[in-house]
Amino acid sequence: MLKEFREYIEQNGLIKGNEKILLAVSGGIDSMVMTDLFIRAGKETGIAHCNFTLRGEESQADEEFVAKYAADHNISFFSVRFDTRTYATERGISIQMAARDLRYSWFEKTRKKEGFDLIAVAHNLNDNIETFLINLARGTGITGLSGIRKTRERVIRPLLFASRKSIEDYSRNNGIAYREDSSNADTGYTRNKIRHLVLPLLTEINPSVENALNDTSKRLSDINEIFTAFTGSLQEKLIRKDxxxxxxxxxxxxxxxxxxxxxxxxxxxxxxxxxxxxxxxxxxxxxxxxxxxxxxxxxxxxxxxxxxxxIAPGQNISWNYNTAGELSGSPVISSVRELTITDSYRIPAAGNTACLDREKITFPLTIRNWQHGDFFFPLGMQHRKKLSDFFTDIKASLIIKENTLVLVSDDKIAWVMGKRIDDRFKVTDKTRKVLEIKMKP
Incomplete structure (x- = not known):
């Protein structure tokens, strides 16, 4: 298996040169075999273990087992404990999804902090087949039927070539100790239903069903690469950022x-x-x-x-600025200039820039969300208009309305930001100084 392991890594370009690998090790058979293979392959590694505190003493024993293995083999060890149930409840997600979010986020933080190049996780060929069937049962597109990816950003999966049986044989033949996770037998979990109930029935129909499904997933993965390139080019042509x-x-x-x-x-x-x-x-x-x-x-x-x-949590914005210098530090402002009018000065045509009569501006200025009932005098108009009516006039979409901010001076809206200034603050032939404010794109 070591030869296949090395070949799989090389053929798929999973590791380049002397990259340092952070191994995600639960203590189960897959991750312990993966760790042994990396040691025998002579790669520089560290071990990262997540304790999800879901199985009481069993979880604690897993952590101690992995920590001892790392110490015995003189490998750097990193561990963390999560209150997984609380995390899942607060976010309204499943325990499995919570554990996934927590571990991958922590793996990446640890990778960066400790100077590793890649994260290796121990998904095997059978995991890939189970994922294929789960996605098929739930309904998915071609990507979902392409199986588990060999790489995703900094995560590599060097055991995807190996069946569960070959991993068990390797463990037995090489005396590799590991921890049994009692939850793997619980058919209350979808993956375990597939593993213990569905696949045995499919094997009765086709004794080589695992190879057949894996081959199908590979072919769909190849097709998906072409299809993804097509839809990606379509997105580039039809989607613009605003x-x-x-x-x-x-x-x-x-x-x-x-x-x-x-x-x-x-x-x-x-x-x-x-x-x-x-x-x-x-x-x-x-x-x-x-x-x-x-x-x-x-x-x-x-x-x-x-x-x-x-979709982001609602944000009520109300920022106060006592000087032009403070205003220039606003998260939505790129520059603020106080200028003396000269014959050569020209008001920028860009909608993201406001040129206001400095003498009509009273600090502090406030940048806030617009509110129902707000009104202003749109540039060029001598009567006031509700902002809600103004948005209707310019055919602003709901998203634009919700994201529009206003600049307020002395309780008067001086600028509907990115849209139009108030006529009362415009630059005239009597203006001597201009406050020029430019929004970030």
Missing amino acids: KSFLVVNLEKLNPFITNNAVMFEFFRPFGVTSPVLNDLMNIISGQTGIEIRTGSHRIIKNRNELIISE
Whole structure:
């Protein structure tokens, strides 16, 4: 198996040169065999262990077992304990999803802090097959049927070539100790249902079902590379970034709307799943203003466009600035200049820059969210207008409205930021000094 291990790493370019590898080691058979193989391959490694505190004394014994192994083999050891149940409850996610989030986040922090190049996890060929069947049962696109990836960013999976049986044989033949996780027998978990109940039935139909499913997953992975390149180029052509959100051109997307496979992969990065896809198709053909929310994004129909924004906790902004210098340090401001008017001065045409009569500005200035009931005198108008009506006039989408800030001087809106200044603060032929404020893009 050591020969296959080395060949798999080399053929797939998992490790380059003398890169240092942080091994994710639970103490189970897969991770202990992986650790042994790395030691025999002569790679520089460290061991990282997560204690999820889900199995009481058993979890504690796992941690002690891995710590002793690291000490016996003179390998750097790093460990952490998580209150996994509380984390899952607070976020409304499953224990399995919570554990996954926690471990990968901690692995990456540890990798950076301790100077490792890569993180190695011990998924094997059978894990890949189980993932394929789980995704198939739940409904997925071609990516979900492509199996577990060999690499993802700094994470490598050097055991994907090895079946569970070959790992068990290697452990037995080389006297590798490991810890049994009692939860692996619990068929209350979806993966264990597949492993202990579904696969044995499929094996009765085809004794070589594991090889057949693995080969199918590989072929789909190859197809997915081509398909991903296609949808990626489509995204580049049809999606433009506009500040904090993305805009999809529906007229250009129209030739592909009837192709569910293309639509699924096109919108998958924005949290669109199989059940959500039908809702997405409905808003595409629906009226302006209707929206859907995925687990991670909000998608709104706006005339011939879709506006996509990440879902983030609501933020009430109200920042006060006592001087122009303080204002220049605002997280949404790129520059502030106080200028004396000269014959050569020209007001910038860019909408993200406001030129205000300095003598009409009273500090402190406030940058805040706009509020219902707010009004101002749009540049060029002598009567006031509610901001809600102004947004209607300029055909602002819901996303734009929600993300618009206002600059307030002495309880008067001087600038609807990025949109229009107030006529009362405009530069005139009597203006001697200008306060020029530029927003960050």
